[in-house]
Amino acid sequence: xxxxxxxxxxxxxxxxxxxxxxxxxxxxxxxxxxxxxxxxxxxxxxxxxxxxxxxxxxxxxxxxxxxxxxxxxxxxxxxxxxxxxxxxxxxxxxxxxxxxxxxxxxxxxxxxxxxxxxxxxxxxxxxxxxxxxxxxxxxxxx
Amino acid sequence: xxxxxxxxxxxxxxxxxxxxxxxxxxxxxxxxxxxxxxxxxxxxxxxxxxxxxxxxxxxxxxxxxxxxxxxxxxxxxxxxxxxxxxxxxxxxxxxxxxxxxxxxxxxxxxxxxxxxxxxxxxxxxxxxxxxxxxxxxxxxxxxxxxxxxxxxxxxxxxxxxxxxxxxxxxxxxxxxxxxxxxxxxxxxxxxxxxxxxxxxxxxxxxxxxxxxxxxxxxxxxxxxxxxxxxxxxxxxxxxxxxxxxxxxxxxxxxxxxxxxxxxxxxx
Numbered sequence: 001x002x003x004x005x006x007x008x009x010x011x012x013x014x015x016x017x018x019x020x021x022x023x024x025x026x027x028x029x030x031x032x033x034x035x036x037x038x039x040x041x042x043x044x045x046x047x048x049x050x051x052x053x054x055x056x057x058x059x060x061x062x063x064x065x066x067x068x069x070x071x072x073x074x075x076x077x078x079x080x081x082x083x084x085x086x087x088x089x090x091x092x093x094x095x096x097x098x099x100x101x102x103x104x105x106x107x108x109x110x111x112x113x114x115x116x117x118x119x120x121x122x123x124x125x126x127x128x129x130x131x132x133x134x135x136x137x138x139x140x141x142x
Numbered sequence: 143x144x145x146x147x148x149x150x151x152x153x154x155x156x157x158x159x160x161x162x163x164x165x166x167x168x169x170x171x172x173x174x175x176x177x178x179x180x181x182x183x184x185x186x187x188x189x190x191x192x193x194x195x196x197x198x199x200x201x202x203x204x205x206x207x208x209x210x211x212x213x214x215x216x217x218x219x220x221x222x223x224x225x226x227x228x229x230x231x232x233x234x235x236x237x238x239x240x241x242x243x244x245x246x247x248x249x250x251x252x253x254x255x256x257x258x259x260x261x262x263x264x265x266x267x268x269x270x271x272x273x274x275x276x277x278x279x280x281x282x283x284x285x286x287x288x289x290x291x292x293x294x295x296x297x298x299x300x301x302x303x304x305x306x307x308x309x310x311x312x313x314x315x316x317x318x319x320x321x322x323x324x325x326x327x328x329x330x331x332x333x334x335x336x337x338x339x340x341x342x343x344x345x346x347x348x349x350x351x352x353x354x355x356x357x358x359x360x361x362x363x364x365x366x367x368x369x370x371x372x373x374x375x376x377x378x379x380x381x382x383x384x385x386x387x388x389x390x391x392x393x394x395x396x397x398x399x400x401x402x403x404x405x406x407x408x409x
Contacts, residue, residue, distance in 0.1 A: 042385055043284035046392075049393070050393060099345050102343060
């Protein structure tokens with residue numbers, strides 16, 4: 001197994017892609033590929049895929065026109081962290097009482113969401129909405 | 143499905159189909175254009191239907207709807223009736239069983255893949271699926287790609303390839319997607335559950351009708367994963383399909399719910 005990060009230094013993989021639902025399969029397969037190559041078990045791979053799907057769909061619905069999703073995977077020894085952000089006209093973070101949030105928290109070990117209220121560029125208000133989640137490697141082989 | 147013992151092809155004296163045997167000879171003796179051939183052929187196919195149903199049942203719970211399998215097996219049976227030559231000295235069942243099984247296997251290999259995937263990858267994916275079920279049993283959790291590679295004596299790269307090929311697998315026919323019923327025994331007990339568990343969720347009102355509209359099996363999988371916190375592997379075992387199939391069904395269900403919520407949203 002090459003885990004790509006010699007001395008346990010976390011590896012970062014970044015993807016910038018149009019905030020369109022049709023782009024979800026690309027992000028999803030990148031997530032699966034990363035978890036697979038980190039030798040996560042099949043359940044964890046599937047969970048991470050679904051969680052990434054959910055997080056990105058949530059942000060796509062609040063994207064400003066033409067905005068890009070900026071996705072970062074940080075692969076540490078026993079944890080994959082996924083952070084995604086979008087430019088949005090809305091300055092409210094996804095609600096942690098929603099069903100979608102329950103999906104995210106069930107599928108991951110931690111999930112968080114916040115808004116960076118950006119300065120106004122011209123008359124237009126643009127904010128950055130972030131979601132961050134982490135999936136830890138399941139308890140090692142018995 | 144009147145007589146399940148009828149598949150005991152080894153025991154030729156008691157197959158439940160003996161009364162049909164003379165019809166083959168009778169049909170073979172008729173001229174090609176004799177109108178009685180059609181009736182005999184019909185009787186032979188109908189008479190052997192339990193055989194097709196039995197073979198279909200042996201392949202059920204593998205992600206292809208039972209009705210599709212019965213249909214495919216019946217087609218195989220019709221082929222077998224048409225091609226069987228009673229003067230060759232073998233009995234019909236030893237000819238028909240492999241023919242029908244072959245038809246069903248081919249269906250798994252070909253019809254269930256939504257895009258063209260080389261046969262090598264399909265077989266690799268099936269092998270990984272089987273190994274994953276076996277290892278899950280042994281380990282009490284889902285295996286990792288490296289464990290699969292070791293078990294199958296493959297390189298990790300080959301396992302990655304096989305797992306990725308699974309993404310092209312289209313295990314749901316349109317029929318299944320539209321049909322509200324699934325044939326799981328344990329279904330009843332979980333059906334009412336999302337209601338109470340969901341009450342705390344703020345979008346409960348718009349979500350509830352969407353969940354109610356889900357096919358039973360999808361609703362069950364959703365409940366087990368998000369309200370009972372079972373893993374996909376545990377769910378797979380519980381309802382008798384593969385983990386990869388659970389994964390696909392869950393992905394599809396969540397997408398359906400998201401789209402439904404969006405459509406519901408006034409802004």
